[in-house]
Amino acid sequence: MHSALKLDIEHFLAHDWQRHPRLIKAGLPGFEDPLSPDELAGLALEPHIESRRVWRDNDRWQAETGPFDSYDHLGETDWTLLVQAVNQWHPAVQDIAEQFRFIPGWRFDDVMVSFSTPGGGVGPHIDQYGVFIIQGEGCRRWRVGKRQALKEFAAHGALRHCEDFEAEIDEMLEPGDILYIPPGCPHEGYAVTPALNYSVGFRAPDARDLFSSFADHLLAHETSSRRFDDAGMAATRAHGRIDHAVLDQVKGLMSELLDDPARLADWFGEMMSEAKHDLDLEPAEPLYSLEELVLRLDHGDHLYRLGGVRCFYHEGSEQLFYLDGDRYQLATPDADAIALLCDQARICGPEVAYLKDPQSLLELLLPLVNQGYWYFEEEEEEQ
Numbered sequence: 001m002h003s004a005l006k007l008d009i010e011h012f013l014a015h016d017w018q019r020h021p022r023l024i025k026a027g028l029p030g031f032e033d034p035l036s037p038d039e040l041a042g043l044a045l046e047p048h049i050e051s052r053r054v055w056r057d058n059d060r061w062q063a064e065t066g067p068f069d070s071y072d073h074l075g076e077t078d079w080t081l082l083v084q085a086v087n088q089w090h091p092a093v094q095d096i097a098e099q100f101r102f103i104p105g106w107r108f109d110d111v112m113v114s115f116s117t118p119g120g121g122v123g124p125h126i127d128q129y130g131v132f133i134i135q136g137e138g139c140r141r142w143r144v145g146k147r148q149a150l151k152e153f154a155a156h157g158a159l160r161h162c163e164d165f166e167a168e169i170d171e172m173l174e175p176g177d178i179l180y181i182p183p184g185c186p187h188e189g190y191a192v193t194p195a196l197n198y199s200v201g202f203r204a205p206d207a208r209d210l211f212s213s214f215a216d217h218l219l220a221h222e223t224s225s226r227r228f229d230d231a232g233m234a235a236t237r238a239h240g241r242i243d244h245a246v247l248d249q250v251k252g253l254m255s256e257l258l259d260d261p262a263r264l265a266d267w268f269g270e271m272m273s274e275a276k277h278d279l280d281l282e283p284a285e286p287l288y289s290l291e292e293l294v295l296r297l298d299h300g301d302h303l304y305r306l307g308g309v310r311c312f313y314h315e316g317s318e319q320l321f322y323l324d325g326d327r328y329q330l331a332t333p334d335a336d337a338i339a340l341l342c343d344q345a346r347i348c349g350p351e352v353a354y355l356k357d358p359q360s361l362l363e364l365l366l367p368l369v370n371q372g373y374w375y376f377e378e379e380e381e382e383q
Helices: 009-015 037-043 091-098 207-220 244-258 261-273 290-298 335-343 349-354 358-371 377-382
Strands: 022-024 051-057 060-065 079-083 108-116 130-135 140-144 152-156 159-162 169-173 178-181 187-191 195-202 303-305 320-323 326-329 374-376
Touching: 022 169, 037 079, 037 108, 060 152, 060 159, 091 108, 091 195, 140 178, 169 178, 207 244, 207 261, 261 320, 261 326, 290 349, 290 358, 320 335, 335 349, 335 358, 349 358, 358 374, 374 377
Parallel strands: none
Antiparallel strands: 022 178, 051 060, 051 079, 079 108, 108 195, 130 178, 130 195, 140 169, 140 187, 152 159, 303 374, 320 326
16 A cells, blocks of 8 residues: 655654654655545445534535535535544554554544545644544645644534644645644645545543542442541631641542542553544454464464454553453453553464463453454455
């Protein structure tokens, strides 16, 4: 489909990542689109796949969510179709995301694919996540400004735009070009010719979301905790006053919950491994036995992790990992087995045989294969 990413990764991470927008000309030389506009429109037919389209009608912005079965009324210009998480439905689109594996997987969100007619775009706006935009077929002009505070407003009920900004990047993108936009940088892009774009998104959790998720985790796991205790307090004449000492104790009670390393690790692992979009899980038919699984791996068949499946472990972990919001544990500690599951999108027989306890991994992997989290390649081709 294309050659390897042309980027000085160490320099990029040190100078641009999360800091400055950057244009990478011919970042993926020889890039070929892994899907066509018609295939993208086919995905937008599905009610379980998130899609939207944006267009201008006499200079008025319009937007709506899918599914969509017709585009005839939109004409030949000034509209865009956007489909989320296409990497979950097209393995070749997931291959694009694999080019950015130098960024920790828990930061990855999805690959959104958009098709625009000439003049099509979504208007000037600011996102709170970082994105690599790869130009597919056609050409698109992009303007990107530095991170700054700008007025934002609703151009439509489903569209938030920002005021005009001075561009640091004002360039035409051609197939294989990559545009990196950090969170908080205003940007806008308009197709010059019919164009496909692939947006590889990386989202950072916000503190409020973290607190909300952690509270849900505590409630779900019926965590025991200390209650506020004011035994031995002195009588007060200020009946309506909350003393500083009260706040100090409340803060201490809450901090104790966060100061449990195992609890914190489980919560964060479970939260970050939850699928961001519905997974295309297809249980194996018929179900594999352990002997059949071993036989296929021994014969050279490779297991592939399903696109969109999130599988993580904590630094130093030899037994625990997290998959699709759940915690799993190997029967025997083996850091190499954990890394094989979580660091790689593919598992092959020799890698399993090299482990100090292959049986432990295979017994844990078997139900996950039968549920569809991993699959043998020809099974995906048959779906």
